[in-house]
Each structure stands twice: as structure tokens, then as C-alpha cells.
Amino acid sequence: MILQKRQRKQNKRASTSKQRKRQHLLDVKVRAKKVAARRTQSVLLTVCGFILIASVLGGIAFGAKRILNALFFANSDYALKAIEVTSDGNLTRETILRAAHVAEGKNIFSISLPKVQEELGALPQVEESRIQRILPNKLTISIQERRPVAWVVPPDVNVATFNFENAYLVDRRGILLKTKSLAPEYLGLP
Numbered sequence: 001m002i003l004q005k006r007q008r009k010q011n012k013r014a015s016t017s018k019q020r021k022r023q024h025l026l027d028v029k030v031r032a033k034k035v036a037a038r039r040t041q042s043v044l045l046t047v048c049g050f051i052l053i054a055s056v057l058g059g060i061a062f063g064a065k066r067i068l069n070a071l072f073f074a075n076s077d078y079a080l081k082a083i084e085v086t087s088d089g090n091l092t093r094e095t096i097l098r099a100a101h102v103a104e105g106k107n108i109f110s111i112s113l114p115k116v117q118e119e120l121g122a123l124p125q126v127e128e129s130r131i132q133r134i135l136p137n138k139l140t141i142s143i144q145e146r147r148p149v150a151w152v153v154p155p156d157v158n159v160a161t162f163n164f165e166n167a168y169l170v171d172r173r174g175i176l177l178k179t180k181s182l183a184p185e186y187l188g189l190p
Helices: 017-022 032-073 093-100 113-121
Strands: 082-087 126-134 138-145 148-152 168-171
Touching (some): 082 093, 093 113, 093 138
8 A cells, every 4th residue: 555645725726617617816824813712811811901001000000199189288288388578569468368369378389379360450550460479388469550540531521520439549640549449649639
């Protein structure tokens, strides 16, 4: 008996059209279960990796927030003990502090300097304001007030019977200022 080696089918094209119809173009054995298992394992590892990274980042953020709170925001060393207010006009310290929503005892880091500056800028008398933190527990507020240059009276008011309650002061930029009390330096304005 002669042993013949069994020839393996090769991926080559058949010569006649009849043979081509019967022949598969590729002889590929697919190991579907192994491929599906690898794909599932890869997806599972990716999802677990994302969950692990998200957990670590969340833990870091939570820990950082607690540390910042303990070191800065809840620390009594940073409680506001002195507020220095300077103004070059008639605004009082109480008016400025009330408009700025700032009080002693408040944590110096909980005060938003741009917000305080915006609130002070909303006062019609304030032309410019500067706010500065001085660590550990001091805040300085400097106010530059508008300088009125003239009186403005509504057209229906008789100028001969001038009353400051019916009139407004106007600065060089045309901003109207209502006066609550008549300062002597404003009497000589046109």
C-alpha cells in the first residue's frame, strides 16, 4: 500500500468556470467563539479601566476639596478681622461695606474680589474701586468718587426757586448723581 499524502486545499483559483462555481474563493476556518471571547474580554477590560480611572480621579477631587476646605475656607486664621476703607468723597464706610456685602468675620477666601468691585461700581457715585486681600485677615477697599461739574434741573422746575431735591448733579462723563444731602462744595456749581 502506497501512502499518499493528503494534499491540503489551497486558496487558488480554479481553471474552468465549472470548477470556479464549486470552489470557494477562500478556505478560512473561523474560530468564532474565541474571537467573540477576545472581543468581550477587550471591551470588559476597557470599561473596567475607565471605571478605575474615574474612581481615582473622583477620589483625588474629593480629597483635594476636603483639604482645601480644612486649610483655607474653614481655617479661623483667615477670618476677616480688619477692613480698611478709603474714599476721596462723601461716601461713608457703612455705605461702602453695605454695597460690597462684606463684613468682619467672613472668610477672606470666600469673598469674590471681582464681584465686590462690580457691586461697588453699581453705586452711581463710584467712578473707580480697588479691592485687595492682605493675608491672612485684612481687606482694603479704595474708592474714587465721581466729581460733579454742574447741576441739572428738570425742564418743568422753576430755576428761580432752586431746590436740590429736584435737581441732579452731573459729572464730566454725563452721569447723573442724585444727592441726599447738599454738600457746601456743590453750591457754587453752574
